[in-house]
Amino acid sequence: MQPENKFGSFLDLGLAATTPYPLNIRIESAQGVWLKCEGGKKLFDAISGVGVSNFGHGHPDISDALHQQIDLNLHTMVYGEFHHKSTLSAAERLTSLLPETLNAVYFVNSGTEAIEGALKLAKRITGRRKMLACTGGYHGSTAGALSVSSNLERKAPFLPLLPEVEFIKFNDVSSLQEIDSTVACIIVETIQGDAGVQIPSPTWMKMLREACTKSGTMLILDEVQCGMGRTGAPFAFGAFDIAPDILCLGKALGGGMPIGAFVASRENMSKLSHSPVLGHITTFGGHPVACAGASAALGLLQKMNWTDVERRGELWEKRLKSHPEVKEVRRIGLFIAVELKDADAVKKTILKGLDVGVLLFWFLSVPSAFRIAPPINMTDEEAEEGIQLICEALN
Ligand SMILES: Cc1ncc(COP(=O)(O)O)c(C=O)c1O
Structure with missing residues (x-):
């Protein structure tokens, strides 16, 4: 997508992408594991804003604490x-x-x-x-x-x-x-x-x-x-x-x-x-x-339950490893790299993810793999939904 603004911030002018394939997604709001884009599309956030939203988006404990401090x-x-x-x-x-x-x-x-x-x-x-x-x-x-x-x-x-x-x-x-x-x-x-x-x-x-x-x-x-x-x-x-x-x-x-x-x-x-x-x-x-x-x-x-985190990590690893496009999965907790047999398929998978409704992302220095790092407090149902979308992107 080409930037619409002629005058704007570094980002609005299309100058701030971190990869050669800028996503240029316009976000309207975000809640839990979901990003809501302008136009109504929903994306499962499988990268947590690159390792930031570990407790999902809009967690009430975080929002309340911020509001209270802003008022002070x-x-x-x-x-x-x-x-x-x-x-x-x-x-x-x-x-x-x-x-x-x-x-x-x-x-x-x-x-x-x-x-x-x-x-x-x-x-x-x-x-x-x-x-x-x-x-x-x-x-x-x-x-x-x-x-x-x-x-x-x-x-x-x-x-x-x-x-x-x-x-x-x-x-x-x-x-x-x-x-x-x-x-x-x-x-x-x-x-x-x-x-x-x-x-x-x-x-x-x-x-x-x-x-x-x-x-x-x-x-x-x-x-x-x-x-x-x-x-x-x-x-x-x-x-x-x-x-x-x-x-x-x-x-x-x-x-x-x-x-x-x-x-x-x-x-x-x-x-x-x-x-x-x-x-x-x-x-x-x-x-x-x-x-x-x-x-x-x-x-x-x-307060995290680490057994839950590991169980969901194991589930995602197992499902990813059994996918025919996947060469190797490196994982610790919910920090995952997926190496593909065909390095060109990384771009296709990430772009297809956007179509099917899941946000995946590149590593700056490893062209043959993509990153997965979902919110660590996702529920079992969300974990199932997320891995289904990722496998669809890989298909
Ligand atoms: C391991 C590591 N250290 C330091 C940084 C720099 O952090 P920031 O981009 O918030 O300045 C990053 C950012 O990706 C990182 O991954």
Whole structure:
């Protein structure tokens, strides 16, 4: 569809598509697992706005919390000066779900800003400059986050980015030798999202943690996409029985509101408070309305029934694997990549999905697969309806 406006926002002018095949869907409203488009068409949201609407659209707990906070106040002062109940409540709920060592939360405005804050914090804690990242990793689009992301094509026009960044192979034991006492941090997506739901081995994760502890290197886990219940647990690192030094969150954290966070120990986080005063300044960080959304979303996360999530994930995996067009399914919880036998069929499947009534989406870096990440609180009936639509799109 061609953009209708001659003068408009970057998006309205048709300049903001994230893939060569812009969907250009006009949304009227959204409820639960359903997106309602202008003209009356309904789409099952099988990607949750790319990992944001983990609790569906318009959840009453989230809507009520937002309305209440809007009636109280919006922005009052730059982050770090005033206290708001919603910010405190979001931090309390978040830390209640994390290991004791992760007890200091710094709220920012997006996933990519959480990564920026985490990289800066690691430099402050260690006094070192060199940073390691992993092949296949995606961490955002601002200069620091792009520097530690691995897709060269996306970086090339913006070079030079941050110096002293090196890449090691994700999930490769011998590469861990690179982690030594010269390295400030290594940043790793616990489950790689953009690379097509790549799940590391428990052994590699344990060895990664050990190598960081031994060399005093900060282990930064990026759970912007795979956190907040996506993998069938509150946070993905729990399944590996390790904890990061710094955890980055975003996307689903705000229950649909824009917010990110980096979390560390209070002792480590205190390094950012002085010399210079507040080493990461943000006007809107900890915004009371975004935090009201986060607090409500975290309240839902605390109450999730993980057995239900896994049962629905298993059902979708089984049905997808038995489809003749499907080559491989990678899944953890309700985070799913579907590799097709014919890579050209990815575009056809996504476009046919729009016809039959289900929203699927590309991975930025994996042309042979499409992503599935439905709301984790869908009911059994919705799960059945959703997988039927996906199979119809694949037919
Ligand atoms: C793993 C990961 N980290 C960081 C980001 C950046 O988050 P945002 O786009 O909210 O800035 C993303 C976004 O897709 C992501 O998937």
